[in-house]
Amino acid sequence: MAPNPAHTTLWPAPHASEAVAATVHVPGSKSVTNRALVLASLASEPGWLRRPLRSRDTLLMAAALREMGVGIEETVSSSSSGAGSPDGTGEAWRILPAGLRGPATVDVGNAGTVMRFLPPVAALADGPVHFDGDRRSYERPLNGVVDALRVLGARIDDDGRGALPLTVHGGGALDGGTVEIDASSSSQFVSALLLSAPRFNQGVEVRHTGSTLPSVPHIRMTVDMLRAVGAQVDTPESGGEPNVWRVTPGALLGRDLTIEPDLSNAQPFLAAALVTGGRVLIPDWPARTTQPGDRLREIFTEMGGSCELADYGLVFTGSGSIHGIDVDLAEVGELTPGIAAVAALADSPSTLRGVSHLRLHETDRLAALTKEINELGGDVTETADGLHIRPRRLHGGIFHTYDDHRMATAGAIIGLAVEGVQIENVATTAKTLPDFPELWTGMLGV
Structure with a gap:
C-alpha cells in the first residue's frame, strides 16, 4: 500500500509543551x-x-x-x-x-x-x-x-x-x-x-x-x-x-x-485532553444522540480521563495517565484510528476488536495504522478483526494519510506527545472537518 504521490506537502504536527485548556466548537455532523x-x-x-x-x-x-x-x-x-x-x-x-x-x-x-x-x-x-x-x-x-x-x-x-x-x-x-x-x-x-x-x-x-x-x-x-x-x-x-x-x-x-456537532470529529480534541492531561470543552454536546461518537465518553474515560455532560456541552479532563483498553468497536469503527493513536501512547497494551470492515473504508485503515505507527517506532500487529497495540517509545517521522481524514487526525494526536511528527496531506481532513489545522493550533494556543 503506497502513499499517494500527488500529496507530498508535510504539516509539522504541533507538539504540546503543556496541558491543553481549550473550548473547541466542532462543526456539524x-x-x-x-x-x-x-x-x-x-x-x-x-x-x-x-x-x-x-x-x-x-x-x-x-x-x-x-x-x-x-x-x-x-x-x-x-x-x-x-x-x-x-x-x-x-x-x-x-x-x-x-x-x-x-x-x-x-x-x-x-x-x-x-x-x-x-x-x-x-x-x-x-x-x-x-x-x-x-x-x-x-x-x-x-x-x-x-x-x-x-x-x-x-x-x-x-x-x-x-x-x-x-x-x-x-x-x-x-x-x-x-x-x-x-x-x-x-x-x-x-x-x-x-x-x-x-x-x-x-x-x-x-x-x-x-x-x-x-x-x-x-x-x-x-x-x-x-x-x-x-x-x-x-x-x-x-x-x-x-x-x-x-x-x-x-x-x-x-x-x-x-444539525448536531459531529461527535466523531470531536475525538482528536478529546484525545488531546487525555494525552496532555488537560481539559477540553465541546459546546452543544447533545444529551441524547444516535451518533456513534457519543461512545467516546465511555471509551476515553476507561483510558484514563473523566467527563462531565452539562447543558452547555461536554467537559473532558485527562488525568495525566493513559491506560490500554480491550474494546469491541464493531458499532463505532470510525473511532478506531483515534483510539489506536491514543493506545500507542498508553502505559499498557490495547486490543481493538470487531473492525475487520475498516479494510474497506477510505483506505485499508488497519493496514495503514499498523504501518504508520510502526514506522514511528511502535509495535502494532493486525488481527483477523482489528489491532493489537503494545506501547513503545515513539520518535518523529512522516505519518502518511492515504487520502483518509481520520488517518490525518490520528497522526496529529500522536504528534502532541512525540516531537518531529509530520503529517502528509493534512488537507484531506477537509473531507469532514474543515479548517482542522486551524482548530488544532487554536486549541494549543499556537
Missing part, C-alpha cells in the same frame, strides 16, 4: 447533514437545515442533489443583518424539493454516504444518472446497494462490477418490496435503501443476511431521522424481526432541523 439532505430532497414540502457541515463530503452530496433538480439555497446571516435562516443566526440551507431528473452526472469523491445513499434516489429520477468518483471509490463495495435496487425494479449499468463507475436509469418511480442483502461490509447498504423507501411504490422490507452488521448506531440514526419526518419504520428494536427493517410508503414532511 457529516452523517446527520447528508442524511438530512437526502430526506429533505425527497420531502413533499420545503425544509431548512441549520448549522449544516460544509465539508467535501456534504458539498458533494448537495451538488449531486442539485444535479438531479433539487433546489438548495445557502444563506449566511450575521447578527447585524438578521438575514438567512429563520432565527436570523448562523448558516442555513433551504431545501426545495422538485421532480428528480436526469440526465445527470454525480461526482461522489470518496464519500461513502454519497456513493451509497444516492443510487436509490437516482432510481426515482426521470432519466439516467451517472456516478463516478475518486480512484479509491472504485475499490469500495457498492454491490449491496446495486444488487438490491435491481431486485426492487431498478435498471443499473455497472458492467457487472458491483462498484463505481455506474449509471442508474431512473424511471421516475420504483416498485420497491422485499429484498435480502448482506451488509456485513457496510451498514450504509441498509441506510441507503431505508432513506428513499418512503418514495417507493411498495416501500421496502430489508433483510440483512450476513453474519455481522457493523456500525449499527448509524442505522438507528437513519431510522430516527426517517421517523422525525413522518415515515413509518418497523425495526428489530421496536419489536420486529431481528435484522429486518420495514418502511411504509408515504409522503415525507419538510423539517426545520439544527
